[in-house]
Amino acid sequence: MSETLTGAEALIRALEHEGVDVIFGMPGGAILPAYDPLYDSPIRHVLVRHEQGSGHMASGYAHATGRVGVCVATSGPGATNLITALQDAYMDSIPVVAITGQVARTSIGMDAFQEAHTWGISMPVTKHNYLITDIEEIPDVIREAFHLAATGRPGPVLVDIPKDVLNDTLVWHRPGEINLPGYKPSVKGHPKQVQAAVDMIHASQRPVLYAGGGIIRANAADRLRRFAELANLPTVTTLMGRGAIPDSHPLALGMPGMHGNYTAITAMQKADLLVTIGARFDDRVTGKVDAFAPEAKIIHVDVDPAEIGKVRNAEVPIVGDAAAVLEQLIFAMEHFLGPDEAPAREDWRNTLADWQRTHPLAYDQDPDGPILQQYVIQELHRITEGNATVVAGVGQHQMWASQFWGFERPRTWINSGGLGTMGYAIPAAIGAKAGMPDDLVVAFDGDGCFQMTMQELVTASVEKINVKIFVLNNAWLGMVKQWQKLFYNERYSATDLTGHTPDFVGLAEAMGCAGFRAERPDEVAPIIEKALAINDRPVVVDFVCDPEAMVFPMVPAGGSNDIVIMGPEDLT
Amino acid sequence: MFARRGFNIHSLAVGPTVDPQLSRMTVVADGPEMEQIIKQLYKLVNTVKVTEHRPGDAVEREIMLVRINADSKRRGEILDAAGIFSAQAVDVGKATITFEVAGDPGHLNDFLELMRPYGIVDLVKSGRIALARDPKSRNGRQADLRSA
Numbered sequence: 001m002s003e004t005l006t007g008a009e010a011l012i013r014a015l016e017h018e019g020v021d022v023i024f025g026m027p028g029g030a031i032l033p034a035y036d037p038l039y040d041s042p043i044r045h046v047l048v049r050h051e052q053g054s055g056h057m058a059s060g061y062a063h064a065t066g067r068v069g070v071c072v073a074t075s076g077p078g079a080t081n082l083i084t085a086l087q088d089a090y091m092d093s094i095p096v097v098a099i100t101g102q103v104a105r106t107s108i109g110m111d112a113f114q115e116a117h118t119w120g121i122s123m124p125v126t127k128h129n130y131l132i133t134d135i136e137e138i139p140d141v142i143r144e145a146f147h148l149a150a151t152g153r154p155g156p157v158l159v160d161i162p163k164d165v166l167n168d169t170l171v172w173h174r175p176g177e178i179n180l181p182g183y184k185p186s187v188k189g190h191p192k193q194v195q196a197a198v199d200m201i202h203a204s205q206r207p208v209l210y211a212g213g214g215i216i217r218a219n220a221a222d223r224l225r226r227f228a229e230l231a232n233l234p235t236v237t238t239l240m241g242r243g244a245i246p247d248s249h250p251l252a253l254g255m256p257g258m259h260g261n262y263t264a265i266t267a268m269q270k271a272d273l274l275v276t277i278g279a280r281f282d283d284r285v286t287g288k289v290d291a292f293a294p295e296a297k298i299i300h301v302d303v304d305p306a307e308i309g310k311v312r313n314a315e316v317p318i319v320g321d322a323a324a325v326l327e328q329l330i331f332a333m334e335h336f337l338g339p340d341e342a343p344a345r346e347d348w349r350n351t352l353a354d355w356q357r358t359h360p361l362a363y364d365q366d367p368d369g370p371i372l373q374q375y376v377i378q379e380l381h382r383i384t385e386g387n388a389t390v391v392a393g394v395g396q397h398q399m400w401a402s403q404f405w406g407f408e409r410p411r412t413w414i415n416s417g418g419l420g421t422m423g424y425a426i427p428a429a430i431g432a433k434a435g436m437p438d439d440l441v442v443a444f445d446g447d448g449c450f451q452m453t454m455q456e457l458v459t460a461s462v463e464k465i466n467v468k469i470f471v472l473n474n475a476w477l478g479m480v481k482q483w484q485k486l487f488y489n490e491r492y493s494a495t496d497l498t499g500h501t502p503d504f505v506g507l508a509e510a511m512g513c514a515g516f517r518a519e520r521p522d523e524v525a526p527i528i529e530k531a532l533a534i535n536d537r538p539v540v541v542d543f544v545c546d547p548e549a550m551v552f553p554m555v556p557a558g559g560s561n562d563i564v565i566m567g568p569e570d571l572t
Numbered sequence: 573m574f575a576r577r578g579f580n581i582h583s584l585a586v587g588p589t590v591d592p593q594l595s596r597m598t599v600v601a602d603g604p605e606m607e608q609i610i611k612q613l614y615k616l617v618n619t620v621k622v623t624e625h626r627p628g629d630a631v632e633r634e635i636m637l638v639r640i641n642a643d644s645k646r647r648g649e650i651l652d653a654a655g656i657f658s659a660q661a662v663d664v665g666k667a668t669i670t671f672e673v674a675g676d677p678g679h680l681n682d683f684l685e686l687m688r689p690y691g692i693v694d695l696v697k698s699g700r701i702a703l704a705r706d707p708k709s710r711n712g713r714q715a716d717l718r719s720a
Contacts, residue, residue, distance in 0.1 A: 124573075124576045127617070128616075128617040128618075148617060180617060181620045182614075182616070182617055182618050182619045182620040183617045304615070305611050305614070306608065306611035306612050306614070306615055309607065309608075310608060310611075
């Protein structure tokens with residue numbers, strides 16, 4: 001039975017076949033044909049207020065659910081507005097498919113209205129991208145786009161479709177077998193290397209398991225925990241890997257890196273072996289590369305061969321999917337060791353425990369002083385017992401959230417790690433909540449970030465996607481101010497927003513959300529309770545916080561991880 | 573990819589292969605990041621195969637068109653020299669001769685050095701192409717049957 005469809009109908013049908021349940025998008029001239037069949041489709045369309053928001057929503061959705069997030073934009077400005085979100089998803093390996101309209105094939109290259117060279121512009125910010133020039137390609141290209149986005153090292157894929165292709169007709173056919181001769185991601189690790197890794201772990205005295213976002217992407221958190229316990233490996237979780245092992249676990253050391261805790265940083269620095277899985281020796285983790293973990297041998301497990309040896313040579317490289325390789329490591333470890341035979345390494349464990357005792361993450365909330373940002377985070381954790389998905393923008397509030405929220409499960413921490421995209425929190429939270437409507441989704445945001453993407457709160461209130469946005473408002477571009485204070489002689493160029501921030505409560509209400517403000521520490525808990533009690537619309541809480549608070553510990557950019565600044569007292 | 577990651581390209585040549593679905597690019601690049609270049613090329617979904625040819629591993633060829641100042645007094649000696657290099661005169665003007673020269677990159681450079689004193693008016697190179705040697709080739713790994 002043959003059925004004739006327009007390109008637009010074929011596109012929507014192909015998306016339905018991929019199991020897409022929600023699309024974040026904004027219509028416009030070139031993509032208009034696709035919006036007509038979408039009107040009848042069971043796929044939910046969330047109308048955004050800016051295309052960048054649609055990209056971050058798709059990312060938040062993918063983060064929270066593990067499924068591919070989908071965003072749609074029109075040609076020209078619609079597509080270019082997606083670019084930041086695509087690069088963000090690329091840096092953090094988030095599976096996203098972007099569909100963009102393009103001017104008609106006959107107009108391409110003619111500087112037509114709303115024309116941009118989307119395929120060229122998006123090439124360096126996507127894992128792969130397509131310009132469909134033949135309507136017959138639609139079913140196969142959509143199939144490939146989802147396959148590429150979700151497999152191997154996940155990432156964003158863009159499909160650009162000219163308007164006349166959407167309007168043309170084809171006889172519908174289901175996509176054929178995927179035929180990508182240049183794309184064969186490794187899954188299992190090489191058995192010899194797996195055995196070499198087990199031998200090396202067994203021989204080490206001061207090992208650290210260095211777990212990154214790849215664990216989350218590969219749904220490998222349970223296996224990671226099993227492996228860490230089996231091999232008795234103290235485990236650090238990077239900014240993207242938070243939640244890969246519960247923070248309450250005795251082997252968990254928390255986050256390393258520029259604003260990591262002393263024990264996590266120093267454990268890596270003094271280790272004789274780093275068992276690296278799904279992490280990429282990012283500059284925010286290593287500090288000065290030449291001085292990083294000088295005595296450590298490296299086992300590096302990554303699904304992307306290009307990450308292995310990119311920054312630091314690995315003695316044991318293992319290319320493979322984190323979940324599959326962990327399975328192999330567990331199997332090999334179980335056959336290598338009897339039960340309960342993991343080396344105790346008591347000296348190392350005692351040393352780590354000493355560091356944890358002497359160098360805790362700390363802050364001191366003065367009941368009569370300004371609200372400290374860390375206090376808000378810990379109060380929310382206490383009140384919710386940690387049962388929330390936490391989203392952050394970029395800056396001080398992001399680092400505090402990562403430091404002070406105890407993450408117990410994967411996919412409960414959503415932030416912009418690699419690209420550091422200010423304004424990520426609000427749209428990403430909306431995407432996460434759209435994907436996991438029964439979960440409590442709270443975004444910690446800065447007052448600077450909030451002003452970049454706040455219009456998406458209109459999207460949230462109209463669509464009844466009831467996120468909670470907690471603005472940790474210090475009326476400064478706080479992280480930049482911190483650097484100016486430490487490295488630019490306190491010359492606060494273009495960072496002071498004191499007296500220049502809008503009324504966030506008024507803005508919230510104007511956008512259809514509930515709005516509250518807390519100005520004193522004793523107001524924090526009651527207002528959190530109030531915010532949690534409202535479930536019929538989004539909530540914004542403006543926490544008026546300490547403008548002087550700084551994020552510590554800190555390893556200055558390019559500095560050696562041997563020198564960890566624990567607080568202002570270390571700076572004199 | 574090369575621009576984004578800061579890798580330098582010396583030359584680039586693209587053309588079809590025996591399989592009409594595939595084309596072959598020959599890229600000349602060097603530097604300590606060769607392993608990264610290869611890995612990053614493999615990451616591109618449209619890349620099917622990357623082969624690294626180290627010097628001597630492959631037959632390397634390049635073609636060049638070069639226009640030399642050649643007034644009637646010097647035309648004879650220039651043509652003599654060109655003969656040694658198997659350079660073919662493909663266009664002769666009143667005061668210039670244009671040669672087609674093909675060979676390995678050293679051959680082309682030697683020819684240019686020889687012609688430089690006469691004055692090189694214009695020059696275009698195809699970019700280098702290469703094919704790995706057959707491991708059973710009789711002339712061995714280093715020698716090239718047609719090397720000058």
